[in-house]
Amino acid sequence: xxxxxxxxxxxxxxxxxxxxxxxxxxxxxxxxxxxxxxxxxxxxxxxxxxxxxxxxxxxxxxxxxxxxxxxxxxxxxxxxxxxxxxxxxxxxxxxxxxxxxxxxxxxxxxxxxxxxxxxxxxxxxxxxxxxxxxxxxxxxxxxxxxxxxxxxxxxxxxxxxxxxxxxxxxxxxxxxxxxxxxxxxxxxxxxxxxxxxxxxxxxxxxxxxxxxxxxxxxxxxxxxxxxxxxxxxxxxxxxxxxxxxxxxxxxxxxxxxxxxxxxxxxxxxxxxxxxxxxxxx
Numbered sequence: 001x002x003x004x005x006x007x008x009x010x011x012x013x014x015x016x017x018x019x020x021x022x023x024x025x026x027x028x029x030x031x032x033x034x035x036x037x038x039x040x041x042x043x044x045x046x047x048x049x050x051x052x053x054x055x056x057x058x059x060x061x062x063x064x065x066x067x068x069x070x071x072x073x074x075x076x077x078x079x080x081x082x083x084x085x086x087x088x089x090x091x092x093x094x095x096x097x098x099x100x101x102x103x104x105x106x107x108x109x110x111x112x113x114x115x116x117x118x119x120x121x122x123x124x125x126x127x128x129x130x131x132x133x134x135x136x137x138x139x140x141x142x143x144x145x146x147x148x149x150x151x152x153x154x155x156x157x158x159x160x161x162x163x164x165x166x167x168x169x170x171x172x173x174x175x176x177x178x179x180x181x182x183x184x185x186x187x188x189x190x191x192x193x194x195x196x197x198x199x200x201x202x203x204x205x206x207x208x209x210x211x212x213x214x215x216x217x218x219x220x221x222x223x224x225x226x227x228x229x230x231x232x233x234x235x236x237x238x239x240x241x242x243x244x245x246x247x248x249x250x251x252x253x254x255x256x257x258x259x260x261x262x263x264x265x266x267x268x269x270x271x272x273x274x275x276x277x278x279x280x281x
Contacts (some may be wrong), residue, residue, distance in 0.1 A: 015246075019232045026228040027221055030202050034220060037206045038213070046209035053207050060204055064197045068230055071190060075237040082181045082240055082247060089174040090251040092167045093119070097258060099163045107150065111164070114143035116259050119252040126179065127241060127249050140175065144168050186238050194234070198227055 037043065046053070093115055100111045118140060144165060152158035205223055210216035240247040 015236060019229070019236075022232050023225055023228040027224050030220055030224045031217060033203065034206055034217065043206075043209070046207055049207075050209050053204075053209075057204050057208070060201060064201050067197060068194065068234075071186070071194065071234055072230065072237070075186065075234055078181065079237045079240055079247075082178065085174050085178050085181075086247065086251055089171055089178065090255055092171045092174065093252075093255045094258065096164050096167050097255075099160050099167070103157065103160065110146055111143065112259050114140075114146075116256055118143075119256045119259075122252045123249045123256075126182070140168050140172050182241060186234075194231065198231060201227060 096111065096115060100108055103111070147161055147164060147168075150161070152161055202220075202224060205220050208216070208219075210219065236242075236246075
C-alpha cells in the first residue's frame, strides 16, 4: 500500500504489514467501545435477553456475510479480468513483434521504438495513475498512423500491416479497459453500506451477556479480526495497483527486454533509455 507523506513524497508499505496494523487498530477501537459500553452501565439486564439477542445477531450476521461474500466475488472477478487484460495486451504486443520480425530494419525500428515507448509509458506513468489521476496519450495511435502512411512493397507486407493494424486496434481497446481499473471499481455507496454493516455487527456483540468479561473480550477480538481481514481483502482487490504486492508490470518489462533482441539497431538507444529511467526512479 502506498502512503502519501507531506509534500509530493510517498512510501510503499507491504500489504501484510498494512493488514496487521489495520486489524490491530480495529481490535483496539472495538475493545475501547466495549469498555465505554460497560462504563455507561448498558450491560445491566443483558443476561435475561441473551436468547433474543442471539437470534437477532444470527440474522444480522447472515445478512452481513451474504453481502460481504457478494462484494468479494465481484471485486475478485474485476481483479481476474484485469489480470487477463494485461496478459492479452502483452500477448498482442509480442504478436506485433512476431509479425514484423521480417520487415526491413527501417520499418522494424519504427515499430520497435513505438512499442518500447508504449511499454515505458505503462510501467513508469500509467502504473502510478491511480495516485496522480493524470491520463497520458498512448503511443499506439501514432504508430497506426505511421503504418497507414507507408505503402506496402509486396502482398506479404500488406498482410503483415493488416495483421499489425488489427493487433493495434485490439491493444487500444485493452488499454482503455486496463485504465478503467486504475480507479476504484466499487461505488461509494457499497463501501458505506459495508462500513455500516461492520459497525452494526461489532456493536451488537456488546449486547451478549458472558459471565467472564475477559472471555467476552476474547470473543469480540476473534469477531473483529475476522471481519477486518475480509474488509481489508475487499480493499486490496479493489485497488490492484496499490503498493508492492498488487498487480505486477513485469509482462511489459519482458516486452521491453524482448525488444533488445528484436532489432539490434535500437539496442544502444533502449539501453540508454533504461539507464535514464532507472536513475530517474
